[in-house]
Amino acid sequence: MNQNSALLLERLEVTNLPSLPHVLLKLLEACNRDNSSFRTLAEIINKDTALSSKVLGAANSAYYLRPHKITVFEQKLILLGLDAIKSIAISSSVLQVFSNITFSSEFALKRFWYNSLTSATLAKLIAHKVNFPYPDEAYLSGLLLDIGQLVLWSNFPKQYASLLGSSENETEFSLLETKQLGITHYEVGSWLINSWNLSSFMSDAVLYHHEPQERIQDAHPLIKITRLAHVLTSDEFDQEYRVSLAESLLGIDAKDVVSMLQTATEQVAIIAQSLDIDINTNTEEEPLQEALPAAEASERRKFRAAAVTTSKEPKITKSEVDNQKRLQLAREVRDISLIEGTSLNCGIATQESTLVSIQRSFYILFGLQNAMFFLYDQEYDIIYGNNMGGQSELINELVMPLEKGKNMLADALLSKSPQNSFSYQDEGNLSLIDEQIVRLSGAEGIFCIPMTSRQTQAGVAIFGIHKSQLPRLEKQTKLLTAFAQQATHSLAACHARDEQTKLIELETLTATRAKARQIVHEANNPLSIMKNYIKALGVKLDKADPAQEDLLILNEEIDRVAKIIRQLTESTDAAINLTELNINGIILDLIRIMQESLFEPNQVKVESNLDSSLPHIMTDKNKFKQVLINLIKNAVEAMSRGGQLFISSRNNVVKNKFNYCEIIIKDNGPGIPQEILDHLFEPVSTTKGKGHAGLGLTITKSIIDELDCKISCKSDIKSGTTFTILIPIN
Numbered sequence: 055m056n057q058n059s060a061l062l063l064e065r066l067e068v069t070n071l072p073s074l075p076h077v078l079l080k081l082l083e084a085c086n087r088d089n090s091s092f093r094t095l096a097e098i099i100n101k102d103t104a105l106s107s108k109v110l111g112a113a114n115s116a117y118y119l120r121p122h123k124i125t126v127f128e129q130k131l132i133l134l135g136l137d138a139i140k141s142i143a144i145s146s147s148v149l150q151v152f153s154n155i156t157f158s159s160e161f162a163l164k165r166f167w168y169n170s171l172t173s174a175t176l177a178k179l180i181a182h183k184v185n186f187p188y189p190d191e192a193y194l195s196g197l198l199l200d201i202g203q204l205v206l207w208s209n210f211p212k213q214y215a216s217l218l219g220s221s222e223n224e225t226e227f228s229l230l231e232t233k234q235l236g237i238t239h240y241e242v243g244s245w246l247i248n249s250w251n252l253s254s255f256m257s258d259a260v261l262y263h264h265e266p267q268e269r270i271q272d273a274h275p276l277i278k279i280t281r282l283a284h285v286l287t288s289d290e291f292d293q294e295y296r297v298s299l300a301e302s303l304l305g306i307d308a309k310d311v312v313s314m315l316q317t318a319t320e321q322v323a324i325i326a327q328s329l330d331i332d333i334n335t336n337t338e339e340e341p342l343q344e345a346l347p348a349a350e351a352s353e354r355r356k357f358r359a360a361a362v363t364t365s366k367e368p369k370i371t372k373s374e375v376d377n378q379k380r381l382q383l384a385r386e387v388r389d390i391s392l393i394e395g396t397s398l399n400c401g402i403a404t405q406e407s408t409l410v411s412i413q414r415s416f417y418i419l420f421g422l423q424n425a426m427f428f429l430y431d432q433e434y435d436i437i438y439g440n441n442m443g444g445q446s447e448l449i450n451e452l453v454m455p456l457e458k459g460k461n462m463l464a465d466a467l468l469s470k471s472p473q474n475s476f477s478y479q480d481e482g483n484l485s486l487i488d489e490q491i492v493r494l495s496g497a498e499g500i501f502c503i504p505m506t507s508r509q510t511q512a513g514v515a516i517f518g519i520h521k522s523q524l525p526r527l528e529k530q531t532k533l534l535t536a537f538a539q540q541a542t543h544s545l546a547a548c549h550a551r552d553e554q555t556k557l558i559e560l561e562t563l564t565a566t567r568a569k570a571r572q573i574v575h576e577a578n579n580p581l582s583i584m585k586n587y588i589k590a591l592g593v594k595l596d597k598a599d600p601a602q603e604d605l606l607i608l609n610e611e612i613d614r615v616a617k618i619i620r621q622l623t624e625s626t627d628a629a630i631n632l633t634e635l636n637i638n639g640i641i642l643d644l645i646r647i648m649q650e651s652l653f654e655p656n657q658v659k660v661e662s663n664l665d666s667s668l669p670h671i672m673t674d675k676n677k678f679k680q681v682l683i684n685l686i687k688n689a690v691e692a693m694s695r696g697g698q699l700f701i702s703s704r705n706n707v708v709k710n711k712f713n714y715c716e717i718i719i720k721d722n723g724p725g726i727p728q729e730i731l732d733h734l735f736e737p738v739s740t741t742k743g744k745g746h747a748g749l750g751l752t753i754t755k756s757i758i759d760e761l762d763c764k765i766s767c768k769s770d771i772k773s774g775t776t777f778t779i780l781i782p783i784n
Contacts, residue, residue: 076329
């Protein structure tokens with residue numbers, strides 16, 4: 055591809071490709087029904103080239119991070135969500151109604167739709183016949199084979215229409231495209247599909263669908279399938295060539311060709327009827343070459359009939375139904391505008407999800423990909439970067455003052471008008487931070503759209519663009535500004551909800567703490583009495599009595615309980631009190647104190663294997679002890695009929711190049727169900743039944759994180775459950 059072709063591609067408008075009003079009306083109707091499934095929507099969208107291209111482009115944008123294999127088209131819709139699909143339907147309808155493109159006899163959209171759908175249907179039938187594992191991929195490849203024609207015609211309607219009427223075969227047509235435009239429709243189609251980052255050979259299938267048999271004989275199956283679908287759809291090729299190609303390329307015999315042609319014709323006719331598309335495919339049968347010399351006479355007649363029906367271009371007429379559909383679509387767009395103009399988005403959304411929706415809408419409406427957002431902080435009067443999925447983390451480190459003349463972003467926000475780096479560069483006003491953002495965008499320059507309204511400054515949206523795209527964006531300034539204002543309102547509403555939520559949380563927390571102070575005051579009384587009794591018991595016992603050590607442990611545990619209760623009244627979590635801790639000593643103390651109170655009553659035998667080389671660790675004694683107690687209690691309670699508990703420690707365990715001390719607490723109980731295991735450290739994930747809140751492991755995980763440790767769990771019904779704690783060695 056030469057430099058002129060590359061420049062042409064950069065200038066092409068590919069987001070506003072036209073669809074038949076009949077299809078758009080059907081899609082709008084389905085979107086407005088509460089019970090419409092993704093499958094229903096997929097069955098409408100995948101009948102139209104332009105709509106399918108919008109879905110594939112949006113579903114494979116940078117936000118979704120990685121390309122996806124097309125196995126089922128419905129998955130793409132699920133990935134986008136119903137709101138995005140409705141946005142595609144509405145934006146496509148609005149653009150269709152207000153488009154300046156007029157349909158010509160040379161490029162009849164109904165004829166294009168019919169041929170594309172026939173090609174797609176045949177591609178899927180062929181894929182099934184040859185056991186190609188991705189029939190939906192073959193279908194979409196067939197549907198998009200000539201999307202390049204749609205792109206070129208919508209960008210250069212008069213010039214391309216004259217090309218369509220000036221050639222007799224596809225070879226001559228390709229030469230005319232190259233001569234007058236510098237590029238062919240299949241190169242344009244391949245470029246567009248390649249821009250979606252699909253994990254697929256679809257772009258190659260489009261690029262090579264005009265190649266002769268000898269060139270694609272050993273190519274990928276998808277390329278051969280789409281080539282055959284194209285040949286069977288086109289009326290350029292005689293029947294002998296079609297049969298010969300089917301047999302030599304994919305091993306499909308004449309009878310199967312007949313069957314597929316008849317099936318495709320019937321299916322497309324049914325679809326056209328369901329969409330109220332009036333296409334008359336009845337044509338006079340012309341004499342055909344003998345393509346099946348070895349076939350029976352009846353088969354020969356079937357082949358002729360099917361070939362004529364499919365290969366001949368349908369008789370396209372502008373019927374009264376078509377005019378009615380255009381008027382009906384215009385009325386639908388008017389009604390949508392009235393509804394959207396008098397309603398607010400009252401859905402519950404976070405700032406992140408709102409930005410994701412705005413980013414996706416910029417692509418669906420304007421073809422602007424991977425928006426970078428810089429948000430305004432009113433308190434500090436600054437603009438700061440907000441990284442989105444798939445973007446450089448360095449964006450978060452960029453902060454700039456909201457002062458006129460300091461940078462392009464501030465100028466855009468203060469002037470409430472779009473700015474671009476090309477103009478700033480020409481005038482010598484591009485600041486250093488502007489240059490950094492251009493480099494982060496990975497493009498030739500950037501286009502900056504302020505998100506502002508009369509009373510609100512939300513920030514700016516930035517897009518990496520080529521200079522050749524600038525004229526098109528400048529023409530859309532009013533529409534871009536109007537959409538940015540809507541985005542501002544959404545972000546402002548989101549911010550207001552966040553502030554209201556914080557206020558409610560603060561009021562709730564204040565009331566909870568007042569109640570907690572009352573509980574703490576009442577709980578301290580019995581704890582004080584218990585401490586006094588333990589002290590009195592210690593005085594009565596001989597100082598050398600072994601029970602004195604047990605009393606000391608009980609006294610420490612009462613102090614620990616009192617400290618935990620006091621935390622209920624503190625405004626923040628208790629600070630970490632680092633002490634040098636003997637982990638093995640803590641484990642042995644807990645085993646001793648729990649022997650009579652927990653292990654023996656539950657018929658649990660405890661075995662320990664503690665590494666004597668374990669060093670003393672700097673950590674919070676009370677918090678770490680709480681973690682061990684929670685895990686040991688959980689293990690015992692899981693073994694309702696008794697069992698074995700194994701506790702071990704090990705020094706110098708290396709994980710990801712870091713040294714840790716390892717503690718393992720293992721039981722031979724019934725294990726944890728997988729559905730619980732997947733959400734183990736979330737609140738209310740409990741298998742203990744009534745009387746247990748399911749918060750123990752949530753608290754445990756919270757403490758582990760606070761102490762900069764790590765915890766993991768493995769469990770199955772045969773070997774029980776194992777918790778592993780890793781403590782970093784400082």
